[in-house]
Amino acid sequence: MLRYIARRVAMQCAVLIASTIIIFILLHLAPGNPATLLNGGHAPSPATVKYFNRLYGFNRPLPIQYLIWLRHLLEGNLGESIATRTSVSSVIIPRIGLTLFLTVYAVAIMVVIGIPLGIVSAVFRTGPTDFFASMASLTLTAIPTYVTGVVLAVAFGVVLNWFPALGGGDTGSFFTRADHLTLPAIALGLSSMALASRITRSAVIGELERPHVIGARARGFSEPRVVAKHAVRGAMVPVVTIVGAQIGYLLGGAVVIEYAFGLNGLGTLLVSSVEGKDYAVVQAIALFITAEFLIISLVVDLLYGLIDPRVRLVGRTA
């Protein structure tokens, strides 16, 4: 197991470095030069050019520039926001909480509701209902988050007035925040929940017909035990895959949902920074979200190793 973990960690580190290279290179692919881009698309004055050259070494070879940039990154120096004239980290850090809260909330909806729903519908499947349930989940998975968001905001926020329709409850306690973020989290997590339950259902159905489950039944174990200990465990690999992939989708989708509900998270900042050509902030947020995603992928990979010991052996004998 230790070797498996070490290999996965090394892989993710390599991918992380590669992704920093991509974000770095994009800066240099932009029309004009990087100094212009960092200056909000305006031609920089000679003094600014000099400042950037001293800071980022734009007058030096590209690989050296990358290393300088990487060193700044590791030191936590993400550059300066043009919009606020303050350091990028001071702009970003206050907004991380809301985005994390929203994403974790949506992931919880997907996992805590979606997976049990899938297991239950696999166990109690009957002809026509089964067919309609599958149709319904196919429809639900196809509805984009921002449409769900707008519909929920109007229905529950304005017409029924159960939840606040706008704002993130930034200053309030945990419960004020949860209250404000319930609608956005449902909007974000709903289609992922439908998908998770669909995949769980089909994985459990597939597992219920396998010999080891029939064997467990034949040995006289009670049905709940057969389902919980034998069928569900075997079905977990595809479920973990889908949950991992959907978390990546939720991280990207949170940007859209924050924008739709007017929440002060990283997503709205990302959009306004793209519009305001505040490139240093865009870079920093992209790196942050990507790093988050890579850590989650790593956890998913490690979970594979726990669920299915065969996974650990892949590549060892080759």
Next chain:
Amino acid sequence: MSAVASEMLVFEHESVPRTAGGRWEGLFQKIVVVISAVILLVIVCCAVFAPWLAPHNPNTIHLLDPYVGPSRGFPFGQDSAGRDILSRLIYGARLSLLGPTIVVAIALVGGVPLGFLAAYRGGFTDGIVSRLFDVIFAFPPLLLAVVIVATFGASFMTAVLAVAVTYIPLMGRLVRSAALVERSKPYVEECRLQGYGAWRVLFVHVVPNIGRILISQTTLYFAYGLLDLSALSFLGLGAQPPQIDWGGMLENANQGVFQSASGVVFPAVAIVLLVVSLNFIADWALDFRSRRSEQR
């Protein structure tokens, strides 16, 4: 649902024995697919014949009538600037279909050869191609597109190219794994023994065998391409006015959602209808071919 996740639907079809539904169920599925096809056809017709179908000029502004609900002259109501929502929907179908079409075309042209190359050559080539894909998968979907738009400036084409970049590895990985399965089958070996060249084996023998998955996935990627592009437009990072697409209409209407719901409802319904129809068609395409092969 994300495009990454759509691969799971293939998994579902491969692994789960479908409940042997009665005739009734098969009939119902046929009806659903026919309705989906009709919806798709209507939307395509709207896009093609927009100038003849639209009752008004989609960009004519009536500043005195913002957020007016449905009326006789404007059956779907008017938006924030008093423009006719129906006409904008009809014209919006053009970019809303064109965008995903380009995305899918680029994904096919880039992803299919790369996927085959990786599967066929294996070893070092496979390693390089797969790692390249991994790097793009490292970014959450949509995020990379947003960063690319940030670099090159917001426009319809930038958004399309930015989304297409994220679909090439999806297509590539799919083709690679499907081709790997085929490669180990006896008929490929047989073809090689006959002395056929790699590309001939590929296009004449392997492609027809993975066609079912390829067609259904391409349909799904079209749907998710539409969702991604609409999301970018919704964020104001896609098509810019006076260009019209459904995501942009949604964004425009969302800001005045408390004045009038019709501006939000109609583009939302259009997007959902199109995506759901494509989903049902993709689902049926997977089923259809597997049923045929069973009959043989």
